[in-house]
Amino acid sequence: MFAERLFYDEKTEKFSLCTPEMIEIARSVPRGRPDTYGATPLNHQLVSQQQLELLKGFAELVETDIPPSTPEHIANYMKLIVPSRFVNRGVANHENYATAPVRPEAYANNDSMLEIMTRAETGHASPAELLITRQALGIRSVELACVTHPYGKHLDIRDEMKRSVKESIESMGGEYYRHPESKFFVKGFVDLRHPMVDDDLTPASKKTISPEEHIAAHFAKVIDKPLEIAEPDYSQGLLITRQSTIGEMVDGTTVRERTSFILRTDDDSIVPPESLEAICQLDRHSPTWKQDAVTAGRLDEYAKRLWEVKEYSLLIPISTTVYAFNMDSTKYIQAKQANDEYQQRLSEAKAIRDNFPNLFSRLVEDPNHWLSTLDDELSER
Template structure:
């Protein structure tokens, strides 16, 4: 039987390091500063707090820049599905902004005093959306954020110049995993290629319907879809990549429409039934693998990390945030945003 002293020693061995699992001290800063860093207009991440007054104008410009990508519809993409792509992207951007902020607010360690002074400049960058993937996950780990966005690229319609940003993003995420001594998950079938996952996970996020028709299976025109891949692990974070696209069913090599229209799209099991249609799943994968941008209309790709105990951090954080806001509003404490001054940010 383990003695009291032995159990105490074992407990101490499993304690979380003082500043998270990734920070190794000031000696890592030189290498960290040279890791690949995107900008908001390329593959920069959504700011941890996009609601800071000091960066609202920046984010408005980024959104306008991304929206402009969808205006000139290339040949081969049907205009009605281009409209769906615009709407899908709009919802995606706002969802990411809210989720990033929620994770930041619900962080396990709320005070910025936890961030070493030598990392204040790094923290400024990641909070405002200018950090590298390696910097983003480092600050997230120190603060105990349940999730963290590493990078994101809007690549409307698969235009070459935007797909180049996606290539750069993937290299930067892989660099971040390697920099922090993480593990990159590669395909077992392609050891010689930088493939990003053992498996693709597709989800149907909504249906596209023919203009002016009833919104039912008989007028189905396309599908809003995502593909998620597990790409690696860093410390307590599992790293994922998710791509959003519009599937133009009419451009697939097989006519799946009769089988799709036979499914009751009002039922919760519709997604499972659609993806179970013989050959349908494979046709989607082939369209993506072959860069068939007319069939699978690209929208954007995001890489992010999910912490092992993230759900518990969220639950604890939501309670704490409600309490802090109520205290601040009652005048018993300084405003919650005051601590941003510690990092040289105006709130």
């Protein structure tokens, strides 16, 4: 069925989605708006005003109609984490787009492709159109759809998003998994001294900083070393994500869904003290801490049970994101980046050798200096 619609590229040995018929099908798939479940723009700089308005809307969403049962520390944490995650997604999506090996200009003579790529750049493309764009440009990872649903607001939009994603995967010839397995990860913990997420999980020392300082440092990159922060406190709440592989495309692209929520730990009836104690015993510097914490604290069991019964006052929803990841594109881009970095270093080394020969001679003799690794290469040039 789909073989008739797809073009088999003998050069890449993969089926191509970039055919007129597939593009037409992708156009018919429901598209979310930026304020519903539209994906983060590939180029948020083109629509900066739109993104600022969205950010303002999300801020209002988390600051109004807060459920009465929500503890103050959770409400304050939500006000910080929702905007910061919005900014993070924009930066990550744009970085993946910017590192793609093919630019939209390569399709200058294909109006249909340029049309869907323009929508992808501004956050108005359907998930199916984004799957085509990902393949056409060789993007390693691209967001297909996202809905922000703090406290369980807008979960009806999440259902709408999931239907659109399912239709996109299947209409583009992929396989949609109706009952995928899920993995849980601890991505941070509720502590207003330092709303730590992702790479900031491991504290460096015991200096307390304000949330404003943390966000400024995290996004503006005003420092070059890890933040010095206080010892973590897991007793207020944990930021957890549930990740599921929900589909596979004909070109090897994997489609994943990631839902984030806060698991309250401020009440023994939600998460027992022995679970938190087990997490505290773990090595926070371990690269597998995010998974180990889930296993040690049996957090997946508690989260699954609360989600199934829709106990959103104890397992507080934040957002759901669907993205497409391609390993072949990732490896290609990583290899290209490594080669570019090597060529840059080689150029710098040649400049030092030619302009400062005495200094160069001393440095290449130091086995710990990066110039020593290029000595043989330079001697051949």
